Amino acid sequence: MKKFIKHGSFYVYIVQCCDGSYYTGYTPHIKKRVELHNKGKGAKYTRDRRPVELVWYRVYKYFRYAFLEEKRIKALTRERKEKLVDGKPC
Secondary structure, three states: OOOOOOOEEEEEEEEEEEOOOEEEEEEEEEHHHHHHHHHOOOOOHOOOOOOOOEEEEEEEEEEEHHHHHHHHHHOOOOOHHHHHOOOOOO
């Protein structure tokens, strides 16, 4: 069994789907994850909303912080997610 790594590089990201909606997730391999979304092998939400485009990401050293940031972003309104994507504080 492979040991789960809790430190390193973890990316929290937002992709914009072809219908204009946003999907937020986290991963240790951002490029690979976006490719999986576009192949229909990523999250169930993005399977019918391809192609997706990476519009925002941030790197964290520890899994826990990335996980908590993903949860925080998922709870934001669309307007606040748009501000985040545009580089404005939210």
